[in-house]
Amino acid sequence: MNEAPVVILVRPQLGENIGAAARAMSNFGLGELRLVAPRDGWPNQRALEVASGGTQIIENARLFPDFASAMADIEQAFATTARPRDMRKRVLTPKEAMAGLTRKTAFVFGPERTGLENEEIVLCDTLITIPTAQNASLNLAQCVVVMAYEWFQTMQTTSPAAANEKADALASKTDWLGLFEQLESYLDQTNYYRVNHKKPIMWQNLQTMLMRGAWSEQEIRSFRGMLRAIWERRRRNSDPETYP
């Protein structure tokens, strides 16, 4: 394990949940909190009141206007979701997830009422489902408790040597966003989607399947070069009669 995962709360609604999340983070050795557009603004007095031993985490929390910017330097993101999503992404329990952490990692939590949007989930590598009884609706802060608790449990039992092996730098989300921007611009100029209303779902599926490969930065570069080559269709010997 290199460093403790970052906790990203996306559009959290209640200050008390932010504070309770920070408190649990401090209980279980997590230090970095990022907030994407908290509903009631920031700073939030209620969050501070509830944070107890986690006040410093609240004071150092970083604020982001949107999810993409909060994710820019993250290499591996786990999104907690209660309801199943129609995406072919890996789904793990918290315990299963902790076994494989080696990179710059984020635990991502959506807003209390609605959870994460699909466009946000697309940017995450793995979905986490906390096994529950009939009532599957976990409180936001309590989700954070479970993830942080499991992380700390794993930390205590994993030898750092084992965790450190073979950590090929994974692409950051910035790398992925660059690739997606390029690909989207190409596709928008073709007839790939056939009809407009199909674009959102087709585009989401394409992003999801590409991300599943967990590419390195170098691999993203290769793929982008490949796309560009196919898009430009230029032959190497610049044969004048080849392509328009």
Next chain:
Amino acid sequence: MNEAPVVILVRPQLGENIGAAARAMSNFGLGELRLVAPRDGWPNQRALEVASGGTQIIENARLFPDFASAMADIEQAFATTARPRDMRKRVLTPKEAMAGLTRKTAFVFGPERTGLENEEIVLCDTLITIPTAQNASLNLAQCVVVMAYEWFQTMQTTSPAAANEKADALASKTDWLGLFEQLESYLDQTNYYRVNHKKPIMWQNLQTMLMRGAWSEQEIRSFRGMLRAIWERRRRNSDPETYP
């Protein structure tokens, strides 16, 4: 495991914590809540508000004037304590504790500020210490979350991850070969490899990274359609639904 453990909150101070504990109990399949002399009396409106899916647990909670009466029918009690007590009692982590539950069991939690009194701890068979980082002061409801979560984990026999994963048929190697043939033919007509002798290794890397995504047959089809669209670059100019 005979029946779900009972949760006993001893002199809880905040209604919110009682409600949050009930919510977590309902998340993780615990049903019976006992309250020993809650500070603000009972019923407690705030507890109900916070309980969410656990309101029935709040409504059915049983009230006791003292700890001994709340424990009367309990055969095995686990007391959560943050600070070590000077008593020769077994101390376990939550996970260790769950392994041995067979009897009418209680999870016992003390008041927020002070924790359980020693006379109360004497009545408990085993102490539970939740492993924490520097800040060892866990919120009461979050203690309940951890205990209930671990109990439910132990109860679970099947991994929901396996059940949740969409069992989309993976692509056959024939599908992959079809994709590779198409892609290779495009790339051979471009300047992607720059120099000929780099082709074998670049091509191998590209195949490897694509295969890592473990795509389904449908996903291979989508990807091939995407490649074709970019290769052909045709806009549907005559079509009113075309992209700009």
